Amino acid sequence: MVSDVSMAVDLGGIKMKNPINTASGTFGNGWQFEGFYDVGQLGAITTKGCAAEPWDGNPAPRMCELPSGIMNSVGLQNPGVREFVRSYGDYLQGLEERGCRVICQVAGHSIEEYVRALELFEELAPFASGFEINISCPNVSRGGAAMGATPEAAAEVMAAVRPRTKRPIVVKMAPHDVAEIARALEAEGADALSLINTIPGMAIDVRTRRSKLSRPTAGVSGPAIHAIAVRMVWEAHKAVSIPLCGIGGVTSGEDAAEFILAGATAVSVGTQNLVDPTAAPRILGELTDWAASQGVSDINELIGAFEC
């Protein structure tokens, strides 16, 4: 595909050669996709959430299928920052050198844990172009979504992590009250916001009267939540001036284009990576074609260009 449209975007200081990013937790740590395509062609990847110390995550089963989506309860299983960097640091450094920005997601159960994890990343991960603070995981008992549940709580986390790095901080937001929480995060110095995380849901096995997963509630993702995510990106776009990364049910260039029009600077491909492992570069091609078809010379002209 040949296109004259400039696709480069700036996600709060993270200079991406195109708007396509990958949603944390749906892309391993990048290398898993190298057997499918050259990951270096993507604008960015966001690595699996990682805390200062290892987390086991939740018991099985962690996934069930839903109409046009899935529900997961992984619970941020991760090896801890040190082991993460030891295992994947060289690969991620190489990915940066190939022009794909690496955004490392930071997890914690408490403000102190977010700070500790970010300090370790800051020290051990010079390759990272930026960090995504996950204050919206619905699958952990402490921290997670509770840390981003109110503007006050979200602001408190942001205020604590901001002084720990000069690199860009993106905050991964929960799917509620996005305008208020986005304003609070912007006020505390967030460079960009990514939204939405999975939407809490339930699936009950009526025969056993138990949850189909190991916890009563879990996070819904996939095409089923796309329209909700587009609406929330639009609400955040109207509320703040920092850039946004749209996430939720992107399966095509058209889905990605909706996020751009609603106000997103970048777009993450999530669940679709898992079921269609070559989705991200295909979506990049389709998005580029769409931008060309809109008659612009720069994709940035289309950010927030939704007409209402």
Next chain:
Amino acid sequence: MQPSSKVHLYDFEVASNDAVGEKVYRLVMRSPELASELRPGQFMNVAVPGDASHIVRLPFSFASTDPEAGTVELIYAVVGEGTRRLSEMPAGSTSTVVGPCGNGWDVKPGGRALAVAGGVGAPPVIAAARALAEAGREVDVVLGAQTKSRLWGEDDARALGAGEVVVTTDDGSYGMRGFTTQAMEALLARHEYDLVVTCGPAVMMAGVARLAEGAGVACQASLERMMTCGFGACSTCNVAMRAGGYKSCCMDGPVFDASEVAW
């Protein structure tokens, strides 16, 4: 060392897809690269077309490959909507498959081996038994099914040159009435084994693992989990370990040392 992935996305064409028992089907897919890469015990993640709202691939182990013909043989049971749609894929229809996924059986040469399969666990166990026989081992095979019409694998077990082939059915409609673990106990009393391989319902594999451990015989078990990607990207197919924590079914398995699994 840099991590690397050898999992690819391939097209496949259905060469044949026929019922071979009650709700049991045999699908031969043509996918030359996959056929040459798959090793016994590995699996593949198949996109079944026909319902866009059903987005998750279905993971399948395989019974055999024919690298020269470029084909892979799947034996599967129709248990839900996805497998029902798969059973309706006619010869000549196409889709995509992710593979080869996971690690296969460790089939190095050695003493007498025992292969124990329950239900649709039979295909990977037959593949293991065949590889063990080709490695020069004596292999006995136990095949269990709910009932005769759901049984698959007896002819394949005999064709691979297995020593003893014992069939059990829960209802006694064929072979020995009872469970594979009862047949296994009888075989353990008669022969000296140095390896057991097993695949089937978790409760059966737990029993097989217990018997093997009691007899001091190494045991490899192929596990099944709800699975999304099949190549280590999503962390949804976790297996609890006896030593604590989890391993990934798709990356560390699906074949595990049964003594390490928290059954």
